Amino acid sequence: MTPPRLSSSRQRLLQDRVATGLITAGGVGVLLAILAIGVFLVWETLPLLVIGDTLALAKLSPLAWGTLKAALAALLFAIPVALGAAIYSALFMSARLRSRIKPALEMMEAIPGVVVGFIAGLILAPWVERHLASALMLIIWLPLSAALAGLLWQLAKTRLRRRLPLSWAGLWLVPWFVFMVAIALWLAPWLEQHWLGGDLRQLLDQRYGMDYATRNALIVGIAMGFAVIPSIYSLAEDALADVPSTLIEGAQALGASRWQALWKVALVAAGPGIFSAIMIGAGRAVGETMIVLMASGNTALFSASPFEGMRSMAAAIAIELPEASPGSQTYHLLILAALVLFIFTFLVNTLAEVVRQRLRRRYRQIGGTL
Amino acid sequence: MTSVSANSASRHPRFSRVNDLWPWLCAASVALSLLMLGALLTLLLVRGLGHFWPATLEEITLSSGETFAGQAVREVALPQQDGDERLYFTGNQDIDGVRWRWVAIDEIVERAQPTDLIRLDRSPWGDFIGRLVAIEQHGQRWEGDAAWQQLATLLKLPANQRQESQLLLTTVDGQILRQPLANVVSAQTPNAMAWWQKTFAWGDAVWRFLSEGPRAANTDGGVWPAIFGTVLMVILMSVIVTPFGVLAAIYLNEIAHQGRLTRLVRIGVRNLAGVPSIVYGVFGLGVFVYGVGGSLDEWFFSDTLPSPTFGTGGLLWASLTLALLTLPVVIVATEEGLARIPEAQREGAVALGATRLEMLTRIVLPMAAPAMLTGVILAVARAAGEVAPLMLVGVAKLAPQMPIDGEFPYLHLERKFMHLGYHLFDTAFHGEDVQAAIPLVYATALLLVLIVLVLNLTAIFLRHYLRRQRGNEC
Amino acid sequence: MLASLHSSNTSQAPVAHFLSEHSCLSIDHFSLAYAGKEALRDLTLSVPRHRVTAFIGPSGCGKSTLLRAINRLHDLNESVTHSGQVKLEGQDIHDPQMNVTELRRRVGMVFQTPNPFPMSIYENVAFGLRLQQRLPKRKRDDIIEWALTSAALWDEVKDRLHRSAWQLSGGQQQRLVIARTLAVQPDVLLLDEPASALDPISTLKIEELIRNLKSELTLVLVTHNMQQAARVSDYTAFLHQGELVEYGPTDQVFTNPRLQRTENYITGRIT
DSSP states (O other): OOOOOOOOOOOHHHHHHHHHHHHHHHHHHHHHHHHHHHHHHHHHHHHHHHTTHHHHHHHHHOOOOOOHHHHHHHHHHHHHHHHHHHHHHOOOOOOOOHHHHHHHHHHHSSSSSHHHHHHIIIIIIHHHHHHHHHHHHHHHHHHHHHHHHHHHHHHOHHHHHHHSOGGGHHHHHHHHHHHHHHHHHHHHHHHHHSSSTOHHHHHHHHHHHOOOOOHHHHHHHHHHHHHHHHHHHHHHHHHHSSSSSSHHHHHTTTOOHHHHHHIIIHHTTTHHHHHHHHHHHHHHHHHHHHHHHHHHTTTOOOOOTTTBBBBBHHHHHHHTTTOOOTTHHHHHHHHHHHHHHHHHHHHHHHHHHHHHHHHHHHHHHTTTTT | HHHHHHHHHHHHHHHHGGGHHHHHHHHHHHHHHHHHHHHHHHHHHHHHHHHHHHOOOOEEEETTOOOOOOEEEEEEETTTTTSEEEEEEOOOOHHHSSSSEEEEGGGGEEEEETTTTTTEETTTTEEEEEEEEEETTTEEEHHHHHHHHHHHHHTTTTTTGGGEEEEHHHTTTSSSEEEEGEEEEEEOGGGGHHHHHHHHHHHHHHHHHHHHHEEETTTEEEEHHHHHHHHHHHHHHHHHHHHHHHHHHHHIIIIIIHHHHHHHHHHHHHHHHHHHHHHHHHHHHIIIIIIIIHHHHHHOOOGTTTTTTTSSSOHHHHHHHHHHHHHHHHHHHHHHHHHOOOHHHHHHHHHTTOOHHHHHIIIIIIHHHHHHHHHHHHHHHHHHOHHHHHHHHHOSOOOOOBBBBBSTTSOOOTTTTTOHHHHHHHHHHSSSSHHHHHHHHHHHHHHHHHHHHHHHHHHHHHHHHHHHHHHHHO | OOHHIIIIIITTTHHHHTTTTEEEEEEEEEEEEEEEEEEEEEEEEEEEEEEEEEEETTTTTSSHHHHHHHTGGGOTTTTTTEEEEEEETTTTTTOSSSSSSHHHHHHEEOOSSSSOOSBBHHHHHHHHHHHOOOOOOHHHHHHHHHHHTTHHHHHHHTTTSSGGGGSHHHHHHHHHHHHHHHHTTTTTTEEEEETTTTOHHHHHHHHHHHHHHHHTTTTEOHHHHHHHHHHHHHHEEETTTTEEEEEEHHHHHHHHHHHHHHHHHTTTTTT
16 A cells, blocks of 8 residues: 655745745835834925024924823823723733723724724813813812722621622622712812802913913813723733742731732732833824814913913924925924934834833843743 | 741731732732723713713803803803813804803703704705704605605705705794705704614614714714725735735745844844834835836826826835734734644655645644634734724825726725724814714724724634633643 | 564664665765754664664764655755755755656655644645646545545544544644655655654554655664664664764664763763
8 A cells, every 4th residue: 555656846945935936025124114114204304494584493393292281190190090000900900801901992992093082082171161160179089089989898798898899899889880970070069169269260260360261281281191001901911910829929928918918019010010101101192183184273382381282293293294395494493303203213112122021031031930 | 037927918908018919919900900901991982882872952041141052061160260161063064153062050041952953964065953834845844843854855866856955944033944855964953852763863873973974174974985995905904914924934934044143033023013104114214215116107007197007105015014004913923833843744744745845734724724824813903993004195184086986997095095093094084074073983993993903802702712722632 | 464574674683784775765975064063973884774763872972863854854954954964865966957846756754743734634735736736636646545544533533524634633633744744655765753742552653654655665764762672673772962872773773882882871860
């Protein structure tokens, strides 16, 4: 039962060589195309540098300020919420809940900026304008009500505590919050009437000389914060969940409470990962266009007030570049803005990536096979 | 010191310390994020779908004796005084000149919901709210119930077959209007409808929203051209991005020398996913539109210059720009898939005498296919929701021609196109009557979010399935 | 029958005999380095035709590296450099004239962990055949049946040829991999610790299979299991730190090693 001899052909080797060549050419071509973005941006900005027009650069500064202000506002809101959520879901949440909640929160990232911007600019902004006191009160009220929930829980009977464990609190606090928001909205007009003389906006204007613009940094902060939370959350959660459990258990074995173990060990160990998560979030906040465009009012102001608008570089590019004639000064200036955005986000992301890789290597050393 | 307090806390569980509240603040962050996400989705669902439900019409008599009919929209507190005011949508822009009316609630004497109030959807002039008196056609005349039945039959005919018919309408304050039937899109008496009739009307309205073009400067009608434009652009983009992304990933993972340079390139590609989309838009405008497009115009379309053919934003440039934007997504996902294939599979194939090409095409690529598909789906989801770069490279507020038609060469890559996301932005921020457009904007936003979420969920499930499959093997 | 052949023919065979005319593979002053780090140093040995030759030695001694070099699997790794010659039937495998895919067809290789492809049992065996040439289905079916029979797997899988190969047990998977390799009719079969991931019964089956296959082709076995080497091989080469320490008929190497180092290893004093 001996089968016939098989033949082999040189053609297959040739095919292989040709295909390898093609793949290499294609791959290198794609990588070059990506490189071309940077080259193009630098090339188109050169005329500005040749002229040495410092006045033109001065035009860019309110935009840079606006970009920073918007990003800062977003990060102020996003960092505490995202890190809190990451800490909770990496270290306290039940595994079953976590496997559901994590994708849900990551889904937030997928919601298009244009939708968030629409809600912020057309729905949230007018509402906050009419209910400024309520909105500000909510910002203080929500953390307080979370702490209140914690206090009540510690005072509660064991049976109730077993029914509503901390590991599921991320879920059952939602109705609690709905309840608390309702209370705040009910109380706020009354508080405004009695403590703030009836109209907070008027008070701000008369006593502190603060203007109130419908679309302002507060709105941008909330809306863009909403968009940035998932990216910070996701990376920070990964970093925290990857902390070798031997570290935390070791700390607890030495008598530290769960929170102390977390604070002293896990957060420190995952520090670089959290840092890179924040960097990625910052990169996203700086470059986000539609939300700022729709929720900021697009006024190029130098103002630190949270109740005034701004114009970011990304929004300026989106509005002005289609109208700028190629070769004009505005055109080059806007491309310079794009170059700044490109370099900034690229550097920030590279930093984050390098930090993250180094961290992963360190974990592998500590955790052994983990 | 600390250990003492920790011990006392464990002995007296009710003794609470500030430290024990931190986990609650963290849990609250999760709850807050979920709440915001839930609120956003609920808002979109309720307002986006609710708009199509036939709303109850009210006939209002004011203390001044004036009457009007309309749909109550919302209430807000009166500025500087007690009490609320309510906004009514009254339609009848051709008669009154406006479509909205604010009324202080105190001034309302009577609110009635008469069943004979009708609502017509017309083009032009939008909604009419009032009563139907009669219908006239070729000298014939129907009145009362007969008129309503005749209207229902006539509306089933195409618009050009009802040229001769006219409606005799009256508003609730007695003004008379003669309305050519050809301009009427639909008619209903919402107060007289049972819930199942309303459900039917709702389904019909949703279908018309999805299948018709916009009317009245995007404040009315449907979003079909925008859906079509988005889908076509995304398909073109996938056709471009898939082969190149996969090629680059194969090169990086299977062919390139795995040294320091490759590692740097890999980090660079990964980081490009974080570069703002508007930067890609700038590149697309500068290189594709002005650079390549401008040159194409000079060489092939010089007879139509100075009006540009390819030298302006268009479908092709938009697809190319978004392909570049989503390239990192595809490369990263494919590379992950390739890296996860055990080396033993590759060696097994090679040891049987397979060339690298045969190993790739017969073993590696089939195994990496789900990962590639995940990457492409994620890319599509990202591209479908991306608006900023499109504003620079070819999206239009209202495209006069569809990018595909019966005219040679059928697919017109140079044409501008409509896009759901941009349609949303434009209607919400540049429309003439934003108030009237908001319900449609909600519906558009809901549609966009649904498309993007469904795509993302598909990718998540695919990835999950993939991980489990790999898990079994180990 | 084979067992008797083993005892009668090979144990008395002088070294010089198998070095000359019966050699199928001959390795001549062969060295190999990973990124400048030497893994094999100046090896010279020759593998006799239709016999089982075992490479033994402590972990990291270079026995797997040598096996992979015979199949030129190091081609996939650019940092590997080598010198000296490996000759298959008198032809240098590193000769630019040598068609590497043809070499790998002639030199089959079975790895430590079973690596069936994610396809059906039938397709796994047909994989190598499909690379070589277009065969009529009848003929292909015949070869597949022959290969599976030779690998002692046919009876177990003949009713489920089109089921996924990943559903087989570990031992069956390893025999499937051997069948897959046999289907392209190699001259030499390299086995890299083929039974190390398997349970004792599967291991016995593989060993029996190895002994049976000797009549068809030349086998080279890398193993860290002394008893296995003693049970199945005709010749044994002991490698240590990249060098060939001792090479000879298995009985001689195990019962009467010439060098102290070999004896230490065999009796378990070096690991």
